[in-house]
Structures are given as C-alpha cells and as structure tokens.
Amino acid sequence: MTEAQDSVPDAAALRARAAETHVVVVGGGVSGMVAALECAKVGMRVTLLEAAERLGGAIRTADVGGLTLDVGAESYATRGGSVRALIAELGLADRVVVPAGGRAWLAGIPGVGAAPMPAGGVLGIPENPFAPEVRRVIGWSGSWRAYLDRLRPVLTIGHEHSLGALVRSRMGRAVLERLVAPVVQGVYSAEPDTIDVDAAAPGLNAALTRVGSLSGAVAVLRGERDPALAPGSAVEGLVGGMRSLVDALHARLVGLGVDIRTGARVDGLSAAYGANDRPGWSVTVLEDAPENRDAAAPAIAADAVIVATEETVARALLAPAVPSLAPQPDHEPPVVDVVTLVLDTPALDAAPRGSGVLTVPGSHRAKALTHASAKWAWVGEAARAASAHRHVVRVSFGSQGEPPATEDLDEAAAIDLAREQAAQLLGVDLSARDVVAGHIERYAQSQPASVIGRAARVAAVRTQVHAVPGLAVVGAWIAGTGLAQVVPDARDEAERTRAQLLWG
Ligand SMILES: Cc1cc2nc3c(=O)[nH]c(=O)nc-3n(C[C@H](O)[C@H](O)[C@H](O)COP(=O)(O)OP(=O)(O)OC[C@H]3O[C@@H](n4cnc5c(N)ncnc54)[C@H](O)[C@@H]3O)c2cc1C
The missing domain is CATH 3.90.660.20 (Protoporphyrinogen oxidase, mitochondrial; domain 2)
Incomplete structure (x- = not known):
C-alpha cells in the first residue's frame, strides 16, 4: 500500500469520525433543517437550535x-x-x-384599471409589444415606444446592469412601470432600478447583444430555455x-437522532475547543422555552457551527469570528x-x-x-x-x-x-x-440576491466565512430568496462542512 492510500480513512473509520463530530446548526428555517439533515445523514451528532417555538421559519x-x-x-x-x-x-x-386558477392580473393600470398579465415575457418584458394583451396594458403609444427597441442600436461596449434603466431606455416607461415593476415588486419586493439584469435574468444581456433588441432577446431566452429555467416561471x-415539507424534515431529523431544541435563542459564538478537544466553537443559548430553561445550562461545545438565521442575527453571531461581518446599522430589511x-x-x-x-x-x-x-x-x-x-x-x-x-x-x-x-x-x-x-x-425579508452589487457582497461574505475552519453560513440572505436557491445552497454548504470535518 502506498503512503497516500494508507492515509485515506476507510468507511468504518469515517463513520467513527463522523459519530464523534458535533455540528450545531443555529436557526430552524428550511436552510437550517436541510443543513442539519445533510450532516446527520453521515452519522454526525447534530444539534439544531431554533429561537421560535416551532420550526420552519418563513414556512408557516x-x-x-x-x-x-x-x-x-x-x-x-x-x-x-x-x-x-x-x-x-x-x-x-x-x-x-x-397551481391552477388561470393567469394573474395586473391592477392599477392608469386609464385601464385591471387587465390580465400578458402571457410570455421575461420579468414582464414583452416579446411582442403589439400583442393585443400587451397593448391593452401599455396603450398604443406605449407599444410604439416599446417598438423603438427594435430600431435602436445596442451598446457595443459593456452592458446595462440595472433592469430598470435597461427597460426604460429600450422600451420606455409604460413597459417599465406597468409590466416590469409589478412583477419585480411581486417577486423581489424591490424596484426594477435596483435589480441586476444579469442576476435576475441570466443570459438576457448576452442575447440582446446578439440579436440587437430587448424584445428579441426575450424571444431568444424563452425559446432557448427550458421553461423550468426561465426566471419567475414554473412553480x-x-x-x-409547504408546512408538509417542514413536518417531513422534522420527522426525518428526529429519526436521525438530531437534538432539536425550539425556544432556544443563540446569543453568541466564540472560538473554543470543540467536543473532542479539537479547535471548535462554544455556542451560548438563551433558553426561552420553560421546559428547556436551565439557568445553569452550559454553553454547547461544537466542532462546527452552521449559522442559518436571517441576516441581522447572522452578522451579529459571526462578527466575533469574522470581524468584517459586523452588523450594518443602516441596513433595513x-x-x-x-x-x-x-x-x-x-x-x-x-x-x-x-x-x-x-x-x-x-x-x-x-x-x-x-x-x-x-x-x-x-x-x-x-x-x-x-x-x-x-x-x-x-x-x-x-x-x-x-x-x-x-x-x-x-x-x-x-x-x-x-x-x-x-x-x-x-x-x-x-x-x-x-x-x-x-x-x-x-x-x-432579506434583500433580494438580484439587487445590484449584492452578489459580489455575499460572495465576499462567503469567502471570509470559508476562511474560518468549522464555520458556515446558509439561508436566504446569502443564497437568495426562494426555496429553489436556499435548499441547494444549504445542502452544498453542509457538504463542504462535512468534508472539512471528516477529511480536513
Ligand atoms: C411572505 C413570504 C412568502 C414567501 N413565499 C415564497 C414562495 O412562495 N416560494 C419560495 O420559494 N419562497 C418564498 N419565500 C421565501 C422563502 O420562504 C425563504 O427564502 C426561506 O423560507 C428562507 O429560509 P431560511 O432558512 O433562510 O430563513 P428563515 O425561514 O427566516 O429561518 C431562519 C430561522 O432562524 C431562526 N433564528 C433567528 N435568530 C435566531 C437565533 N438567535 N437563534 C436561533 N434561531 C434563530 C428564526 O426564528 C427562523 O426560524 C417567501 C418568504 C416570505 C417571507
């Protein structure tokens, strides 16, 4: 056997190592539950701490x-x-x-009132500005203005990052205010001017450069894409x-022996020696629930901590280990x-x-x-x-x-x-x-991942957290709002933590 083979632990050794490894997950929303599941699956000892009296977070x-x-x-x-x-x-x-129940409607259209949301489109940007249902919302003048998009040259150097600025310049205000803004408000609770085109509609800018118009780019995206990949599409x-998902996750975690504590608000994390005298973390908990309350409860020792709370709490908990993450006083979710x-x-x-x-x-x-x-x-x-x-x-x-x-x-x-x-x-x-x-x-709510500059900021947070062994952060504020982003991200981060603990 070579030296390298000799140093690779076998399955039994890995199982044994997993069993003596303790991971604490802070936050029992879907991200924390998925992270806990991924760690518990390989036999790690997992404690899940949730401040509220019930699991699920924003799934209620x-x-x-x-x-x-x-x-x-x-x-x-x-x-x-x-x-x-x-x-x-x-x-x-x-x-x-x-879902059934037909198409959504738009309300508050000046001079029109309410009308069905036009079919097709990407984030409300129409493929055909003269389609009758589009014209009904933006009027003839809006359609003609939107049509100018097909005649105007495209930027040859760089591209527009702001969704609002892009739609306004190419198709005009009626498309922006009556079609795009309602969708962006509904999906992101934000204004189109703050949304990054590349994050919200990947491929749109590239298609625009290729075909020379925004409506053409929408057509390309809708034609090229698997509808399931189109932004804001199939649900x-x-x-x-959705509570069934939380209940099933809960049952699976219980089955895997995860120690689930509700009414347990984590108050602080500090570097310490973990469960096995390896470098790890000390997790301080304020027990809210009467059945858990124990004034003398010692801090919990962990080999790794996965923080799965909303942004403000996560920043406060992580700041002692990652000083650049100090809470942002001006940040109002x-x-x-x-x-x-x-x-x-x-x-x-x-x-x-x-x-x-x-x-x-x-x-x-x-x-x-x-x-x-x-x-x-x-x-x-x-x-x-x-x-x-x-x-x-x-x-x-x-x-x-x-x-x-x-x-x-x-x-x-x-x-x-x-x-x-x-x-x-x-x-x-x-x-x-x-x-x-x-x-x-x-x-x-967390700020949407598609807000301009947000992707770079959260990528920087991730890099800083990854630099600290035994620490991970998951959840909508870092992964992006929506279960389709939160779930895979939590799984990937838990896998990274697992690998670090078992192989690192
Ligand atoms: C009204 C609304 C509707 C939505 N609709 C959809 C939808 O239809 N489809 C979709 O995909 N997404 C939807 N979302 C988004 C989706 O629900 C979230 O992205 C996702 O549930 C976030 O999960 P999370 O685990 O990141 O955070 P949360 O669910 O916010 O969980 C964080 C948990 O951490 C706990 N916690 C906080 N502080 C502490 C502490 N100090 N110690 C211990 N625990 C703590 C909190 O109590 C909470 O349970 C919606 C969101 C909202 C608000």
Whole structure:
C-alpha cells in the first residue's frame, strides 16, 4: 500500500469520525433543517437550535377560520430541481401539485384599471409589444415606444446592469412601470432600478447583444430555455401546504437522532475547543422555552457551527469570528405583512382575477393578492367543504424602502384594510360581513440576491466565512430568496462542512 492510500480513512473509520463530530446548526428555517439533515445523514451528532417555538421559519401555517393554510411561503420554483429532489427524498412526491386558477392580473393600470398579465415575457418584458394583451396594458403609444427597441442600436461596449434603466431606455416607461415593476415588486419586493439584469435574468444581456433588441432577446431566452429555467416561471406546491415539507424534515431529523431544541435563542459564538478537544466553537443559548430553561445550562461545545438565521442575527453571531461581518446599522430589511382572509361570498366563485393580482407600484396600498382557493385546488376543496362559497385570499403589504400600510394597525384594522384592498383588486364588493376570519403575519425579508452589487457582497461574505475552519453560513440572505436557491445552497454548504470535518 502506498503512503497516500494508507492515509485515506476507510468507511468504518469515517463513520467513527463522523459519530464523534458535533455540528450545531443555529436557526430552524428550511436552510437550517436541510443543513442539519445533510450532516446527520453521515452519522454526525447534530444539534439544531431554533429561537421560535416551532420550526420552519418563513414556512408557516396558521388555522384561519377552521382551515389550515400557508401564511408564508406557499410554493417553490421548479428550476434546478433541488426542492423537488428533497421532496422526493422525504417521500412527499405524491403531494406535489401545480397551481391552477388561470393567469394573474395586473391592477392599477392608469386609464385601464385591471387587465390580465400578458402571457410570455421575461420579468414582464414583452416579446411582442403589439400583442393585443400587451397593448391593452401599455396603450398604443406605449407599444410604439416599446417598438423603438427594435430600431435602436445596442451598446457595443459593456452592458446595462440595472433592469430598470435597461427597460426604460429600450422600451420606455409604460413597459417599465406597468409590466416590469409589478412583477419585480411581486417577486423581489424591490424596484426594477435596483435589480441586476444579469442576476435576475441570466443570459438576457448576452442575447440582446446578439440579436440587437430587448424584445428579441426575450424571444431568444424563452425559446432557448427550458421553461423550468426561465426566471419567475414554473412553480409547484404541496397538498396540505409547504408546512408538509417542514413536518417531513422534522420527522426525518428526529429519526436521525438530531437534538432539536425550539425556544432556544443563540446569543453568541466564540472560538473554543470543540467536543473532542479539537479547535471548535462554544455556542451560548438563551433558553426561552420553560421546559428547556436551565439557568445553569452550559454553553454547547461544537466542532462546527452552521449559522442559518436571517441576516441581522447572522452578522451579529459571526462578527466575533469574522470581524468584517459586523452588523450594518443602516441596513433595513424590507418588512412584509401577509394578511390571509377567509371569505364567504359567491362573488369570488368564478375567480374574477384568476390566481391573483399584481399591482402597478403606487396604485394601491396592497402590493399583491393571491386568490389561494382558486390557485391551489386543495385549498379550494377544503374551503368549499366548509361552505359552498368560501374563499381564501392572501393580501401582501410592504416592499423594499416602503413600510407595509398595515405597519401600525392592530389585527382587526389590518384585516379590514386587507378586505377593502381585496375588493378593489378583485373588482367585487366585499363587506365586513363576508369576512369569516383573518390572520396577519409579519416577515422581515432579506434583500433580494438580484439587487445590484449584492452578489459580489455575499460572495465576499462567503469567502471570509470559508476562511474560518468549522464555520458556515446558509439561508436566504446569502443564497437568495426562494426555496429553489436556499435548499441547494444549504445542502452544498453542509457538504463542504462535512468534508472539512471528516477529511480536513
Ligand atoms: C411572505 C413570504 C412568502 C414567501 N413565499 C415564497 C414562495 O412562495 N416560494 C419560495 O420559494 N419562497 C418564498 N419565500 C421565501 C422563502 O420562504 C425563504 O427564502 C426561506 O423560507 C428562507 O429560509 P431560511 O432558512 O433562510 O430563513 P428563515 O425561514 O427566516 O429561518 C431562519 C430561522 O432562524 C431562526 N433564528 C433567528 N435568530 C435566531 C437565533 N438567535 N437563534 C436561533 N434561531 C434563530 C428564526 O426564528 C427562523 O426560524 C417567501 C418568504 C416570505 C417571507
């Protein structure tokens, strides 16, 4: 046997090494749960610490008017296939469903009101500015202005980074404000001017240079791409809601012997000797839950820590080890309020606005609406089982730089505002009597990964964290918002941590 072969540990030695390795995951949202799963799978000892009383983070359900409903994430993008692969691994493949309920609508179009969102397009940028459904939204003058795109020369040196600037210069304000801004607000809770074209629509700039127009580039992208890869395209959900994913992950983690502690808020990390007298970490926990509370609880010793919280907490926890990550005092994550309404009215039986409504920014106090019982068959069936004309509608408020209109309202007033906005957005009368129940949930969102400069900033964070052995960071703030980004990133980072601990 050569010296090199001699130094490669065999499977039994690796298993033994894994079993004596302790990984602490901070944060029990989907990123933390996936990271915990990947480490536990190879036999590592894993402790998952979650500050709240329940796992799941932004995947949440609530009982609203007797229906168990998603009140946070309600779907996942199919692109990349990793969420679907996780779902299959957890035995949930037979619960996968696609949304129904027809196309979304646009509301708040000046001089028009509401109209169906034109089909096709990339981030709302139309392939054909004269298509009747596009013209209905932007008018003849908007279509002619957008057509200029085909006549104007393209930049020969460099390209435009800002999505807003690109669309404005090539197709004009009507396309930007009435088609692109509602989509960007709905997907990223941000303004198009702040969004990086290359991050939000990879390949668009290159196609523009090749074919000489933005609408042509959209056509190329839509034709060339697997629809499942197109930005903002195919999504799927789970019967029973995305909560099923959290419940299945939870069960799998329990099965693998992961020590799951809820009501356990991590307060600090410091370099120390780990579980086996190897360099590692000391994790300080404030036990919130009465059953876990133990004033004398010692700090937890870990060989590796995976931080899976939202950005502000992650920066504060990581800063002692990575000083450049000190919290950013001026960083205000966008706050989004989601109000779920259970309504009883025949006026919604025909789903007057399909699966939901996006708004032209500035036109309404709400940002978007989902007619959940029209969009998801399982929600519709559950609602109708309770009462013939029962419906579920989600109304969201707030975006980057604009606090939610519900910010200072109590729950009853927020529900009433959501009802009034839903009536406007759906184009029906909705009285307070039609509201069976309502529920409000507040989220601090991370800045979208597609914001200009963000990709470089988070890449720098990753590099700095990777330079510290036994430390990893996962979650939407670093991977990008959306389960299709969060899940594969958490898996990859856990694999990196595993390899470092077992082979490093
Ligand atoms: C309203 C809303 C709707 C969405 N809809 C969709 C959708 O339809 N499709 C989609 O793909 N994505 C959607 N998303 C995005 C998606 O939900 C998130 O990208 C994803 O769930 C983030 O997971 P995470 O693990 O990174 O973070 P989180 O889910 O935020 O989890 C972080 C966890 O860390 C915990 N924590 C914080 N501080 C501490 C501490 N000190 N100690 C211990 N634990 C701590 C928190 O309590 C939380 O549970 C939506 C997001 C929101 C807010």
